[in-house]
Amino acid sequence: MIARISTKNGFYNSIVFAIYYKGWSSKVLIFNEDYTALKFVKIWIPKRNIYIYNADEEGWISKGKIEGYEWVLKNISKKFFQTKINVSAIFDKCKTLQATVKDYEWFDIKNESDVKGLMYASVDFHDSYVKKIYKDGAKQYIHFDTTWGCEILFELDGNIETNLFEDYGHIVIDNVFFDIIDSTVFFENDLIYWVDDDSIKSISKIRESQAHYFCAKNVKWKLIISDPKIWGEMKS
DSSP, X not given: OEEEEEETTEEEEEEOOEEEOBTBTOEEEEEOTTSSOEEEEESSXXXXXXXXXXXXXXXXXXXTTEEEEHHHHTTEEEETTEEEEOHHHHHHHHHHHHTTOOOOSSEEOOSHHHHHHHHHHXXXXXXXXEEEEEEETTEEEEEEEOSSSEEEEEEEESSOEEOOOTTTTTOXXXXXXXXXXXXXXXXXXXXXXXXXXXXXXXXXXXXXXXXXXXXXXXXXXXXXXOOOOBOGGGOO
């Protein structure tokens, strides 16, 4: 996994070496900003600073509420409610792995792992809305604002279809509130589909339900970190 970490000076990217799941207090093990130390950082509290955009879990295992690279988890223990890490045993390997990370402005959607990264970053587009839709030549752009401290901009190219409209998920039309509760992305007929209903996994189901969607032959997305909410009152 790879995450983009928001800082006062912008952001940096770090491999996620482990995740400790604890609701709003969930943590990730990542590098600090200058890559000189490893640290556990809360994802949500006091505000969201961690945006996982690459969900590749090759070499990962689970150990209770902690998931991560097997060689990392072997060196993590909990004692007296404190998480202890044998940093010296893993630091060099962490640095080597971190050196493989490249900074991208746009992320392609080519497989299920790419989809999972998008959904991590956007939190499945729950409580999001369409901020803007526009064209540039043959390409179409759909810009979502989310509830989760980031915006997602899609670039669509080839065989484009959509029935989304600006402010979808944000306004009431004829006493109907078109809200985005959760979404899904699937592949069919050499096209990539985004749908505002996570129970829909096929073109036929889109037509039956009259769901809102877009599709295209090629889909890219950009992560735009915005102003995160304060989550301190939502501790669990």
